[in-house]
Amino acid sequence: MSETVQTASPSVSSELQLAEVVNLLGLSPKKMRAFFESIGEKPFRAQQALQWIHQYGESDFSKWTNMSKSLRLKLAQVAAIDYPEVIYQDFSKDGTRKWVMRMKGGSSVETVFIPDGDRGTLCVSSQIGCALDCSFCSTGKQGFNRDLSAAEIIGQVYIAAKSFDKPGEKRERRVTNVVMMGMGEPLLNFENVVDSMELMMDDFSYGLSKRRVTLSTSGVVPALYDLAEVSDVSLAISLHAPNDALRNDLVPLNRKYPIAELLKACQHYLSSLDDRRKITIEYTLMQGVNDQLSHADELAKVLRDLPCKINLIPFNPFPHSGYDRPSNNQVRRFQNRLIEAGYTVTVRTTRGEDIDAACGQLVGQVEDRTRRQARYKAKQESNATQ
Numbered sequence: 001m002s003e004t005v006q007t008a009s010p011s012v013s014s015e016l017q018l019a020e021v022v023n024l025l026g027l028s029p030k031k032m033r034a035f036f037e038s039i040g041e042k043p044f045r046a047q048q049a050l051q052w053i054h055q056y057g058e059s060d061f062s063k064w065t066n067m068s069k070s071l072r073l074k075l076a077q078v079a080a081i082d083y084p085e086v087i088y089q090d091f092s093k094d095g096t097r098k099w100v101m102r103m104k105g106g107s108s109v110e111t112v113f114i115p116d117g118d119r120g121t122l123c124v125s126s127q128i129g130c131a132l133d134c135s136f137c138s139t140g141k142q143g144f145n146r147d148l149s150a151a152e153i154i155g156q157v158y159i160a161a162k163s164f165d166k167p168g169e170k171r172e173r174r175v176t177n178v179v180m181m182g183m184g185e186p187l188l189n190f191e192n193v194v195d196s197m198e199l200m201m202d203d204f205s206y207g208l209s210k211r212r213v214t215l216s217t218s219g220v221v222p223a224l225y226d227l228a229e230v231s232d233v234s235l236a237i238s239l240h241a242p243n244d245a246l247r248n249d250l251v252p253l254n255r256k257y258p259i260a261e262l263l264k265a266c267q268h269y270l271s272s273l274d275d276r277r278k279i280t281i282e283y284t285l286m287q288g289v290n291d292q293l294s295h296a297d298e299l300a301k302v303l304r305d306l307p308c309k310i311n312l313i314p315f316n317p318f319p320h321s322g323y324d325r326p327s328n329n330q331v332r333r334f335q336n337r338l339i340e341a342g343y344t345v346t347v348r349t350t351r352g353e354d355i356d357a358a359c360g361q362l363v364g365q366v367e368d369r370t371r372r373q374a375r376y377k378a379k380q381e382s383n384a385t386q
């Protein structure tokens with residue numbers, strides 16, 4: 001973590017007016033060019049800076065040797081590379097890694113790396129906590145503190161990529177995929193998430209293809225239309241229920257943006273892409289809640305017009321969640337029913353369970369501004385005494 005304390009704000013020009021030191025870490029390629037122009041330098045310097053930061057993980061300006069000494073000195077005065085502080089990391093016996101990263105203000109978020117053959121998927125957080133309070137989600141029970149800045153979002157990728165570096169050796173690309181599926185609802189932190197995803201896909205930064213960067217949303221419908229205007233990343237929808245009555249209980253945001261509206265926005269997003277892509281439907285299976293074959297039939301019906309594949313996630317229990325994981329047989333029955341209806345259906349394997357890094361288990365340390373955490377603790381205590 002650098003000694004500098006300024007974070008990047010959405011616009012470089014306002015940042016320069018407000019702060020003497022600009023954090024270059026979260027600047028999208030466009031904002032990086034604007035930054036170099038604003039200090040009287042040629043825009044091509046942006047590419048060099050992006051490479052030093054994101055491809056070499058070099059935060060010391062004095063080592064940016066393809067820039068003149070005077071420019072390096074200038075950068076040291078007006079800029080910094082300020083990334084989150086890793087306060088804890090853990091390694092699962094299955095190869096999964098988890099980092100707890102402290103952000104400004106003291107709260108922390110969790111980031112998880114899941115290796116699978118040649119593929120290495122990083123699950124990144126977009127907010128500290130989450131305001132949406134899905135009934136089955138441990139992050140939701142933590143309440144909400146604030147949005148992460150673009151530097152704090154891409155900082156998670158920066159730290160993960162750097163963690164595999166070996167001194168004197170060329171960096172190997174271990175992070176091959178990024179999913180915005182950690183803490184928070186990415187579409188409620190739109191600009192910072194879009195800037196970070198641009199960096200993930202930029203050739204001078206992480207160079208991931210648009211198919212390897214996935215934004216997962218619980219369905220902020222207006223923001224989905226906005227996303228179609230500015231991005232072409234892969235999309236995952238946290239659906240979890242085949243009808244509005246059930247989804248209203250599981251994902252309260254559904255009361256505002258019901259399933260039909262959400263699926264219409266998904267169709268629109270797909271129609272804005274120039275290739276034949278599918279949306280991933282995430283469906284957490286909870287025993288006796290949404291795991292019956294009648295639910296599978298209903299789901300098959302509701303999704304029939306959407307090019308999609310379905311990812312089933314057997315629920316990962318956490319204390320006092322009130323939900324259970326269905327049996328493997330039930331999961332298989334549910335999966336087969338959807339396959340018979342013509343869908344591609346995968347079942348997510350639980351990874352990193354021994355280090356609490358499995359899907360739905362990310363909690364971090366959230367200084368809650370919603371008082372939800374206090375209400376949840378009170379409920380836990382009253383359940384324990386009953």
Ligand code: SF4
Pocket residue numbers: 130131132133134137138139140182183184185218238
């Ligand atoms: S499932 Fe996602 S949107 Fe819902 S509370 Fe958890 S983090 Fe927020």
